[in-house]
Amino acid sequence: MNRRGDRERHGANARLLAGLTAGVLVAAAGCVVPTTLSSTPALLDQAERAVQRAQADEAIRYAPDEFLNAKTALEKATTARSEEERNSNFDFKQRRDQTTRLAAYQAWHDAELASTKARAAKEQEMIAALRTEISQLEADTQRYQAEAEAAKQERARQIAEAGQAQAMAKAESETAAKERALREKAQAELRAAMETAEKERALQRTQELERAKQELEAKLTGAMKEIAQVREEKRGLIIGLSDILFDFGKATLLPGTQSKLAQLGKILSGYADRRIVIEGYTDNVGSDAFNLQLSEARAESVRNALIEQGVSPDMISAVGYGKSKPVASNDTPHGRQQNRRVEIVVMNPPPAPPEAQSSSATTATAPPPTPASPATPQAPPAAMPAPPPTPPPATTAP
Amino acid sequence: MSAFASRLVIRASLGTGLFALIGCAAPLLHEISQAQNAINTAQEARAEQYASDLLVEAKSSLDEAMVLGGGQRQEARELLLRAQLQADLAAALAKERAIAEQLQAARDQRDAAKSAAASAQLAARAAKAELGKPITGP
Numbered sequence: 001m002n003r004r005g006d007r008e009r010h011g012a013n014a015r016l017l018a019g020l021t022a023g024v025l026v027a028a029a030g031c032v033v034p035t036t037l038s039s040t041p042a043l044l045d046q047a048e049r050a051v052q053r054a055q056a057d058e059a060i061r062y063a064p065d066e067f068l069n070a071k072t073a074l075e076k077a078t079t080a081r082s083e084e085e086r087n088s089n090f091d092f093k094q095r096r097d098q099t100t101r102l103a104a105y106q107a108w109h110d111a112e113l114a115s116t117k118a119r120a121a122k123e124q125e126m127i128a129a130l131r132t133e134i135s136q137l138e139a140d141t142q143r144y145q146a147e148a149e150a151a152k153q154e155r156a157r158q159i160a161e162a163g164q165a166q167a168m169a170k171a172e173s174e175t176a177a178k179e180r181a182l183r184e185k186a187q188a189e190l191r192a193a194m195e196t197a198e199k200e201r202a203l204q205r206t207q208e209l210e211r212a213k214q215e216l217e218a219k220l221t222g223a224m225k226e227i228a229q230v231r232e233e234k235r236g237l238i239i240g241l242s243d244i245l246f247d248f249g250k251a252t253l254l255p256g257t258q259s260k261l262a263q264l265g266k267i268l269s270g271y272a273d274r275r276i277v278i279e280g281y282t283d284n285v286g287s288d289a290f291n292l293q294l295s296e297a298r299a300e301s302v303r304n305a306l307i308e309q310g311v312s313p314d315m316i317s318a319v320g321y322g323k324s325k326p327v328a329s330n331d332t333p334h335g336r337q338q339n340r341r342v343e344i345v346v347m348n349p350p351p352a353p354p355e356a357q358s359s360s361a362t363t364a365t366a367p368p369p370t371p372a373s374p375a376t377p378q379a380p381p382a383a384m385p386a387p388p389p390t391p392p393p394a395t396t397a398p
Numbered sequence: 399m400s401a402f403a404s405r406l407v408i409r410a411s412l413g414t415g416l417f418a419l420i421g422c423a424a425p426l427l428h429e430i431s432q433a434q435n436a437i438n439t440a441q442e443a444r445a446e447q448y449a450s451d452l453l454v455e456a457k458s459s460l461d462e463a464m465v466l467g468g469g470q471r472q473e474a475r476e477l478l479l480r481a482q483l484q485a486d487l488a489a490a491l492a493k494e495r496a497i498a499e500q501l502q503a504a505r506d507q508r509d510a511a512k513s514a515a516a517s518a519q520l521a522a523r524a525a526k527a528e529l530g531k532p533i534t535g536p
Contacts, residue, residue, distance in 0.1 A: 109483055109487060112487060113486065113487055113490050116487070116490040116491055116493075116494045117490055117494070119494050119498075120490070120493055120494040120497045123494070123497045123498055123500075123501045124497060126501055126504075127497070127500055127501050127504045130501070130504035130505060130507070130508045131504060133508055133511075134504070134507055134508050134511045137508065137511035137512055137514070137515045138511055138514075138515075140515045140518070140519070141511065141514050141515040141518045144515065144518035144519045144521065144522040145518050145521075145522070147522040147525070147526070148518065148521045148522040148524075148525040148526075149525075151522065151525035151526045151528065151529055152525050152528075154529055155525065155528050155529055158529065158533060159533055162533040
């Protein structure tokens, strides 16, 4: 029974092997598929390589059943192959060859199955790891996106704050400019008011000074009228002195005239801002040169006497006109007496130009106008050019 | 032989024949079912796409076994076993190929996610770098 069963099993195995390897099998895995054309050693070699690949694919871990089946089948094939080689009986060798081929094919099949399952399992693990990595990457992406969004919002906030700060700075600048303009305007108004007040005060002071001056001059004029002949002309106040102050033909002052000149000097000292010109005149008796020289000397004598009385030498000058500018006829003794004279001219101040007037009004503290020096063009020179030739001077009356 | 005996003989013969028929057919039905199930499993695993040769061979073996007569029971069993093994291997290969495709898809998805993360990181760095720059203009 056992022998017949073995034979049936061997026959079945042979037919199975023939059927299994009937066609050329090309697996997608790329392994070499045993065929009926393969020799028994080649089948064994393919099975061993398949088992080695399964071992390399860690099939013992991922597909242990298939891998152990493959190893068992490979051992069975190897054992049958050894028995076949050790035995010389043809039938035995043929049966063992069939057993070897069948077991080798089963080993190849199980090894390939184990490799495939192991690869699939490892790929599943890799997929799981990739999914974990993908989840991590997606979380990173979301975190980066959140960071970028937060940074953008922060930047927008910064820009908004900067805009507000600029607007505030602009508003503050405008407010400051307005305040500055208002302050400057107020200061200008204050300055204008102060200037106006100052002008008014200056004008008032000027007017007061003018009034005081006029009053003083009126007093001085009145005082002078008591001691000399005084008349007012366009150029100023004319104080006439008769020729009795001098000896005939001389320029030396008589002793009796000193008191009169002293009084005049005190009065003239009051005209601190006037220029004073001493003018000497003669009658037509004598030569022109003599009369001119005499008139100049007499005017100079009067000037010196007044300086001795306190009149500032800077404000007083002397000039002689000889027999020119007579005031009466020289044909009569009375007329010649009138022409022999010394006149003290208190010059009116020159009229100020409009701008000078206004400036003088504003400068209340400005000093009063100083008398022009004798050398100024407005002042008659101390030594006037010689008048045209005149007849010889006449003898002046004592 | 009596009629009763004849009937007994007939019944015994019928019983024996039926038993023999059932005894012979039952293992084949089981193996056919196993082979067919293996092929169905391989088809469900899309073996037509990934291991078409093996699947064709398995179907061919099954068809060949189905047309064999009763006297070729052993050959039929061998063909059915072959069909089952081929279908099992085809199913395993198809599943592995499908998983490999999933693996490749996962790798592509991982690369895309990596690229997206790198882009997002660059954008975040650029946005952060903007924070330190002076603000010019309105």
